[in-house]
Amino acid sequence: AASAQLQLAVPVAVVFAPGSVPGDLPRPLPFRDVQEMEISVNLRTSITSRYETVYRSTTAQEEAALNVATAQEADAALCPLQDASLGSLTVYVVPETSSVLPQGVSVYVGKHRSALVRAGGNLATLRTRLRQLTQVMSFAASSIATALSDRVPDSQLGPDARRHLKSSLGYEITFSLLNPDPKSHDVDWDIEDAVNRYVQPVLDKLSLVANFSVDSQILYYAVLGVTPRFDKETSSFILSAHSLPHVINPVEARLGSSAASLYPVLNFLLYVPERSHSPLYIQDKDGAPVSTNAFHSPRWGGIMVYNVEAPGSPQASLPLHVDVDMVRVMEVFLAQLRLLFGLSREELPPDFLLESPGNEGLADWELDRLLWAHTVENIATVSTTLTSLAQLLDKIGNIVIKDDVASEVYQAVASAQSAMAELATGHLHSAFQASKEAVTSSERAFFDPSLLHLLYFPDDQKFAIYIPLFLPMAVPILLSLAKIVREARQRKKEPTKMD
Amino acid sequence: VTVENFLRVLTGRIPPSTPRSKRLLSDDRSNILIYMTGHGGNGFLKFQDSEEITNVELADAFEQMWQKRRYNELLFIIDTCQGASMYERFYSPNIMALASSQVGEDSLSHQPDLGIGVHLMDRYTFYVLEFLEEIHPASQTNMNDLFQVCPKSLCVSTPGHRTDLFQRDPQNVLITDFFGSVRKVEITTETVSLDSDLAGFESKLPKDELATEPLKYAEQLPVAQIIHQKPKQKDWHPPGGFILGLWALIIMVFFKTYGIKHMKHIF
Numbered sequence: 001a002a003s004a005q006l007q008l009a010v011p012v013a014v015v016f017a018p019g020s021v022p023g024d025l026p027r028p029l030p031f032r033d034v035q036e037m038e039i040s041v042n043l044r045t046s047i048t049s050r051y052e053t054v055y056r057s058t059t060a061q062e063e064a065a066l067n068v069a070t071a072q073e074a075d076a077a078l079c080p081l082q083d084a085s086l087g088s089l090t091v092y093v094v095p096e097t098s099s100v101l102p103q104g105v106s107v108y109v110g111k112h113r114s115a116l117v118r119a120g121g122n123l124a125t126l127r128t129r130l131r132q133l134t135q136v137m138s139f140a141a142s143s144i145a146t147a148l149s150d151r152v153p154d155s156q157l158g159p160d161a162r163r164h165l166k167s168s169l170g171y172e173i174t175f176s177l178l179n180p181d182p183k184s185h186d187v188d189w190d191i192e193d194a195v196n197r198y199v200q201p202v203l204d205k206l207s208l209v210a211n212f213s214v215d216s217q218i219l220y221y222a223v224l225g226v227t228p229r230f231d232k233e234t235s236s237f238i239l240s241a242h243s244l245p246h247v248i249n250p251v252e253a254r255l256g257s258s259a260a261s262l263y264p265v266l267n268f269l270l271y272v273p274e275r276s277h278s279p280l281y282i283q284d285k286d287g288a289p290v291s292t293n294a295f296h297s298p299r300w301g302g303i304m305v306y307n308v309e310a311p312g313s314p315q316a317s318l319p320l321h322v323d324v325d326m327v328r329v330m331e332v333f334l335a336q337l338r339l340l341f342g343l344s345r346e347e348l349p350p351d352f353l354l355e356s357p358g359n360e361g362l363a364d365w366e367l368d369r370l371l372w373a374h375t376v377e378n379i380a381t382v383s384t385t386l387t388s389l390a391q392l393l394d395k396i397g398n399i400v401i402k403d404d405v406a407s408e409v410y411q412a413v414a415s416a417q418s419a420m421a422e423l424a425t426g427h428l429h430s431a432f433q434a435s436k437e438a439v440t441s442s443e444r445a446f447f448d449p450s451l452l453h454l455l456y457f458p459d460d461q462k463f464a465i466y467i468p469l470f471l472p473m474a475v476p477i478l479l480s481l482a483k484i485v486r487e488a489r490q491r492k493k494e495p496t497k498m499d
Numbered sequence: 500v501t502v503e504n505f506l507r508v509l510t511g512r513i514p515p516s517t518p519r520s521k522r523l524l525s526d527d528r529s530n531i532l533i534y535m536t537g538h539g540g541n542g543f544l545k546f547q548d549s550e551e552i553t554n555v556e557l558a559d560a561f562e563q564m565w566q567k568r569r570y571n572e573l574l575f576i577i578d579t580c581q582g583a584s585m586y587e588r589f590y591s592p593n594i595m596a597l598a599s600s601q602v603g604e605d606s607l608s609h610q611p612d613l614g615i616g617v618h619l620m621d622r623y624t625f626y627v628l629e630f631l632e633e634i635h636p637a638s639q640t641n642m643n644d645l646f647q648v649c650p651k652s653l654c655v656s657t658p659g660h661r662t663d664l665f666q667r668d669p670q671n672v673l674i675t676d677f678f679g680s681v682r683k684v685e686i687t688t689e690t691v692s693l694d695s696d697l698a699g700f701e702s703k704l705p706k707d708e709l710a711t712e713p714l715k716y717a718e719q720l721p722v723a724q725i726i727h728q729k730p731k732q733k734d735w736h737p738p739g740g741f742i743l744g745l746w747a748l749i750i751m752v753f754f755k756t757y758g759i760k761h762m763k764h765i766f
Contacts, residue, residue, distance in 0.1 A: 150568055245636075246637070248680075258519070290687070291688075294687040296685055298683060327695050330691075331692065332690055452507060
């Protein structure tokens with residue numbers, strides 16, 4: 001494996017509102033500070049995080065913005081006043097007793113790139129909160145280790161470290177409606193409208209990360225491969241947690257995907273159970289019903305079960321017309337999309353409050369988190385790919401490298417170096433773009449069709465082929481050479497003889 | 500199916516025009532099963548009676564796959580004569596291999612069909628299939644049971660296996676890890692809260708039809724290269740190398756034979 005030393009610089013601004021400056025501050029405001037921390041991934045790979053922090057007091061405008069009733073309003077008012085470049089963070093410190101943060105909440109993370117923190121009485125508490133905050137809003141040792149999961153020995157990784165989608169130039173999203181019982185249910189879903197209203201804003205926000213393409217389909221007579229169990233107590237059908245792993249494969253064969261694109265496909269399935277198996281609920285490991293009635297599979301997509309109310313009277317004419325409530329469905333699908341990308345809001349310290357990103361789907365700092373992880377992953381991938389290519393060339397001496405492969409390699413190296421330089425100076429956006437170019441070039445070089453080596457000739461095969469060919473030819477040549485040598489020697493002796 | 504195509508699919512070095520269905524789109528979480536059968540010998544397997552794939556080529560292909568993390572774990576089953584020789588050269592991690600016979604032994608076929616006059620199936624494959632038909636998706640049978648399939652009494656040859664490259668203990672590896680397509684799933688507990696009122700998007704008005712060039716198909720077949728229609732105009736280069744040497748030899752022999760001073764008589 002190739003060695004890599006990466007430096008990730010994060011520009012942070014810590015802004016003190018009046019009354020919040022701790023008494024034991026080392027220097028008077030404003031001042032700069034750099035904190036470096038090393039995250040060692042394995043023997044040859046280490047990441048150094050560099051938090052370049054500027055400590056200063058609020059300007060008059062910021063003071064006015066913080067003088068509002070709730071944290072949401074403060075966040076909205078502060079947004080135009082802060083540094084909006086990708087990867088940067090602004091932390092506003094408010095007095096410990098301030099009422100802008102709700103009771104019991106010490107840190108409020110907004111939906112842009114800023115947070116409100118209670119001063120905490122002394123510098124040590126503030127520093128702890130700041131450290132926790134930067135780990136949530138930019139990156140932590142665990143997220144870096146996950147991004148570099150190729151290099152981390154398996155024993156050190158958590159069991160779920162490899163479940164997030166790998167960094168790719170694009171993703172294809174397919175929404176499928178599965179109707180196994182069209183005789184009973186005539187299901188109508190306005191997917192185009194739902195995608196334009198709810199999904200497209202999220203994808204537009206994610207467009208920095210990758211290209212997305214969306215399509216949808218309706219499949220009839222597509223059943224789940226598992227028969228649900230009938231539960232008498234609730235008179236409903238149950239899909240238990242341990243039967244869920246077997247659901248995906250039988251249905252996957254019918255899903256199809258675009259033949260032209262090579263991007264990973266994310267499938268979101270909406271399953272309307274048959275009349276005879278309604279209502280159908282999913283149970284988790286403890287037997288409790290799942291509120292979303294949905295489950296997802298890492299790197300694949302998600303499935304949601306949509307139950308249709310039984311007809312009021314048994315004489316109601318079949319098929320029943322069903323208009324799917326797309327808001328409810330998209331709330332689940334978009335949550336699954338976030339989870340597939342690794343944007344989870346679950347593991348947080350208890351006194352943190354996160355603002356909901358609303359229809360945008362993800363906060364700006366969550367986008368930054370994705371970009372940090374993907375940039376690091378891209379650079380590591382480029383390094384591994386090029387090293388492996390070099391090793392291949394060392395091993396198979398007679399591979400021919402075409403000019404365009406060589407130029408792709410040079411470009412990959414240049415882009416990777418540029419990405420590393422940009423990361424070290426805190427320009428996340430340009431670092432990410434450079435890392436994408438580097439990955440594209442290195443993949444093109446590595447997977448070039450001309451590099452297939454079918455030229456393995458073991459030594460014994462070489463002897464077996466060439467000896468029968470050249471030995472008979474060589475015999476008269478060798479004999480004549482021997483004759484010439486003998487004659488030359490005789491001629492040398494002759495003059496002495498004649499005299 | 501040629502050796503080249505097989506290695507191309509494994510290593511991913513395919514031309515860009517190859518459709519998705521002909522590619523191995525695996526990543527570092529994919530478990531791959533490779534099953535090969537046919538005629539083989541010590542260190543090779545025959546393809547279509549005209550080509551061979553050697554154990555070293557296969558091992559190198561697997562290493563190329565490992566370098567790009569195109570597999571998580573790989574199960575390689577081979578049913579040919581001297582099958583164990585094919586897995587001797589593997590050196591990449593996370594590969595488990597089974598073979599129907601050791602080096603120096605022949606794998607035999609199971610039963611002939613007297614009506615058609617050919618043998619229908621190989622012994623090892625027959626008993627492995629019989630074993631696998633008992634496995635259902637929720638089965639907890641592990642790899643050690645697969646290693647016991649087809650002992651010498653039934654198979655006449657001695658099946659072999661190789662697990663030293665595999666990181667997990669075969670006792671803990673379920674058959675369904677490779678055969679059942681049992682997926683890892685998680686219950687979705689989070690939802691995103693969407694505000695349907697806010698989502699009033701400007702309805703996508705049809706954009707003004709930009710005058711675009713009429714679309715046409717990309718060149719599917721490089722016809723001009725296949726049918727040489729016009730000889731390419733090559734620039735004249737002075738003759739080099741072999742031709743120059745040959746002419747120099749002819750001229751030298753000529754002058755040696757006839758002598759320089761006779762030149763004026765000829766011209």
